[in-house]
Amino acid sequence: MTPLFSLFETVIFWVILLGVFVTDGIFVRRHEGFKEKGRRRKELFSPLLLIAWLAAAILIGYAGIGVLADWLFLPGEILFVVGYAFQIYSISLLGRYYSTLVEVQPDHKVIESGPYRFIRHPNYLGQMVGAVGLGLALQSWVSLLV
Numbered sequence: 001m002t003p004l005f006s007l008f009e010t011v012i013f014w015v016i017l018l019g020v021f022v023t024d025g026i027f028v029r030r031h032e033g034f035k036e037k038g039r040r041r042k043e044l045f046s047p048l049l050l051i052a053w054l055a056a057a058i059l060i061g062y063a064g065i066g067v068l069a070d071w072l073f074l075p076g077e078i079l080f081v082v083g084y085a086f087q088i089y090s091i092s093l094l095g096r097y098y099s100t101l102v103e104v105q106p107d108h109k110v111i112e113s114g115p116y117r118f119i120r121h122p123n124y125l126g127q128m129v130g131a132v133g134l135g136l137a138l139q140s141w142v143s144l145l146v
Helices: 007-031 040-063 070-097 122-137 141-145
Strands: none
Touching (some): 007 070, 007 122, 040 141, 070 122, 122 141
């Protein structure tokens, strides 16, 4: 069985993956707005679910299920980085109004600048583009679906 990536591609893949998720996690926690007591359990569900889906996609890619062309690695990595950079940019525009839970906050204002001028949830768009990029980088159409 041939390995999924060359040694260079493996290093690039894991450095970018860890870098994006560490940066994204720090940024989200830093910019999250209003906190309520007793909300911690709800906040943990979403990241744990995301990690489970991510692990499943990576395992499927490494298992060689639904193999795609090798040349999709670099475009996939680029889409992955661009998608999550767009997500971070979208969150930064919300400032103190950003929250991991959908809720109306005190003194709430609708943001209508940047990507919010065209789409109501650019954060989700960035995540979707990043997820497609990850599936392409893993060179597996099954990972792409996950």
